[in-house]
Amino acid sequence: MATFVDIVTLHLKAGHGGNGCVSVKREKFKPLAGPDGGNGGDGGDIVLFSDPQVTTLLSYHRSPHINSPHGGPGMGDHRQGFKGEELVLSVPVGTVVKDPDGTVIADMNVPGMRVVVAPAGQGGLGNAALASTKRKAPGFALLGTKGFEGDVMLELKTLADVALVGYPSAGKSSLVAALSAARPKIADYPFTTLHPNLGVVQAGEVRYTIADVPGLIEGASEGKGLGLEFLRHVERCTALLHVIDCATLDPGRDPLSDLDVILAELAAYPVPSDQVPLLERPQLIALNKVDVPDAKDLADMVRPYLEERGYRVFEISAVSHEGLRQLSFALAELVEQGRKEALANEVVPVIMLRPRAVDDQGYIIRVEGGSGGNIYRVIGAKPERWVEQTDFNNEEAVGYLADRLAKAGVEDMLFKKGAVAGSTVIIGEGNGLVFDWEPTMTSAAELMTGPRGTDDRLNQNNRRTNKERRDEYYDLMDAKQEAREELVRERDAGLWQVDDEIADES
Numbered sequence: 001m002a003t004f005v006d007i008v009t010l011h012l013k014a015g016h017g018g019n020g021c022v023s024v025k026r027e028k029f030k031p032l033a034g035p036d037g038g039n040g041g042d043g044g045d046i047v048l049f050s051d052p053q054v055t056t057l058l059s060y061h062r063s064p065h066i067n068s069p070h071g072g073p074g075m076g077d078h079r080q081g082f083k084g085e086e087l088v089l090s091v092p093v094g095t096v097v098k099d100p101d102g103t104v105i106a107d108m109n110v111p112g113m114r115v116v117v118a119p120a121g122q123g124g125l126g127n128a129a130l131a132s133t134k135r136k137a138p139g140f141a142l143l144g145t146k147g148f149e150g151d152v153m154l155e156l157k158t159l160a161d162v163a164l165v166g167y168p169s170a171g172k173s174s175l176v177a178a179l180s181a182a183r184p185k186i187a188d189y190p191f192t193t194l195h196p197n198l199g200v201v202q203a204g205e206v207r208y209t210i211a212d213v214p215g216l217i218e219g220a221s222e223g224k225g226l227g228l229e230f231l232r233h234v235e236r237c238t239a240l241l242h243v244i245d246c247a248t249l250d251p252g253r254d255p256l257s258d259l260d261v262i263l264a265e266l267a268a269y270p271v272p273s274d275q276v277p278l279l280e281r282p283q284l285i286a287l288n289k290v291d292v293p294d295a296k297d298l299a300d301m302v303r304p305y306l307e308e309r310g311y312r313v314f315e316i317s318a319v320s321h322e323g324l325r326q327l328s329f330a331l332a333e334l335v336e337q338g339r340k341e342a343l344a345n346e347v348v349p350v351i352m353l354r355p356r357a358v359d360d361q362g363y364i365i366r367v368e369g370g371s372g373g374n375i376y377r378v379i380g381a382k383p384e385r386w387v388e389q390t391d392f393n394n395e396e397a398v399g400y401l402a403d404r405l406a407k408a409g410v411e412d413m414l415f416k417k418g419a420v421a422g423s424t425v426i427i428g429e430g431n432g433l434v435f436d437w438e439p440t441m442t443s444a445a446e447l448m449t450g451p452r453g454t455d456d457r458l459n460q461n462n463r464r465t466n467k468e469r470r471d472e473y474y475d476l477m478d479a480k481q482e483a484r485e486e487l488v489r490e491r492d493a494g495l496w497q498v499d500d501e502i503a504d505e506s
């Protein structure tokens with residue numbers, strides 16, 4: 001049995017980046033001819049694409065687990081790892097993308113929109129790319145990072161210009177079929193239609209879409225039947241067409257009370273605050289099944305009452321096609337008018353969902369109290385990615401990480417926050433990377449040169465000029481010279497003796 005599909009949770013797992021390669025070029029007479037390890041390739045992003053050809057989310061309901069390809073590892077001889085191919089998921093126009101907690105992250109209301117829902121991991125640099133004048137032959141490479149992994153919810157609110165509303169079996173699906181090329185299933189029992197049939201209608205120059213909202217019943221707005229799910233589809237339409245069954249044999253029903261029941265349901269349905277309440281949208285009435293003689297009589301009878309209430313009324317037959325032409329042109333007029341108004345307050349579509357880690361600037365350091373003293377937690381996409389890229393079995397790679405952190409000012413900020421050598425520092429949320437902090441050599445040296453109790457890094461303006469650097473260097477050298485001289489004086493004074501072994505070495 002067909003199920004009513006309009007909300008689907010996708011479990012996404014974007015490909016990881018390939019690891020960089022450590023390799024050294026070897027030539028016949030030059031066995032160590034420089035690093036030539038290539039970079040790992042990036043993984044493939046997972047992208048949603050709003051495709052007018054697609055009308056349901058059914059295929060995702062069947063297979064919600066989606067993985068995009070990984071990037072390949074770098075190789076020797078400067079060969080780059082292959083790039084994982086982007087995975088494009090076509091979704092119907094009108095799909096709303098939400099976080100698992102229900103927050104809207106993208107509204108794909110325009111055809112051709114691309115939304116990167118799950119950015120892939122980055123490939124790691126190979127040792128060739130990591131080489132610099134300072135580090136001529138790096139013995140390490142960066143690891144590829146993980147791609148986004150998590151859930152998103154897709155919610156389809158059918159984006160039809162006109163919604164056909166009415167009791168079950170009023171002939172809505174038949175009318176969609178008669179007005180357009182769509183061939184929906186039609187049957188004579190309630191709730192035949194389990195997801196809306198979309199049809200495209202061409203009326204003169206104007207082309208618009210209609211959708212038959214599955215039959216409404218009394219109490220639908222309170223969730224009776226599949227009421228709320230059904231009414232959700234009406235939310236975005238420009239105009240409503242009431243399809244009223246004039247040939248019903250149910251003794252408790254007649255066109256006027258049928259209309260009142262449907263109006264009451266529509267009135268009770270809470271639309272989002274940024275949208276026009278359903279009953280304030282333009283509405284037409286189609287009295288259907290006038291090919292049946294009794295129905296024709298009934299339609300003629302109720303028509304004046306409806307017109308008196310201000311409605312434009314069309315007597316039609318989805319079977320004989322009577323009255324359909326006039327109806328389709330009247331609907332086209334409403335749609336045209338609605339489009340003009342919508343264009344006046346055009347919304348710019350969202351394209352990028354989750355900012356790529358690369359573009360993420362900055363980080364914060366949070367000081368957390370612990371029983372064994374403070375814990376300093378560094379939170380930020382960049383430092384966290386750097387940790388992910390580090391091969392902790394490789395000392396050189398760890399050193400490179402320390403350099404990157406120091407260069408980004410993480411070390412300085414740790415000082416400012418009160419961290420001292422030996423403090424526990426964690427990078428990332430949760431367990432993250434935990435380490436005992438050792439300030440790097442430069443920082444220690446800089447600390448030594450400052451007057452006791454001060455720290456250069458506490459000065460806000462810590463971008464030093466070259467001259468200042470040079471002066472500092474000389475200061476440092478002077479300080480060391482002084483220290484050495486003092487040692488000599490102490491030795492000469494007989495305060496200590498040179499150990500033979502060490503003396504030999506120097």
Ligand SMILES: Nc1nc2c(ncn2[C@@H]2O[C@H](COP(=O)(O)OP(=O)(O)OP(=O)(O)O)[C@@H](O)[C@H]2O)c(=O)[nH]1
Pocket residue numbers: 166167168169170171172173174175185186187188189190191192193212213214215216288289290291292316317318319320
């Ligand atoms: N004689 C006649 N029968 C019609 C006409 N339109 C629809 N019907 C019949 O009415 C029954 C219900 O039609 P559907 O189009 O499935 O009705 P619906 O409004 O889509 O019903 P739900 O999807 O259940 O809400 C079918 O048996 C149709 O053949 C019409 O103009 N004349």
Ligand SMILES: [Mg+2]
Pocket residue numbers: 172173174192193212214215
């Ligand atoms: Mg139907």
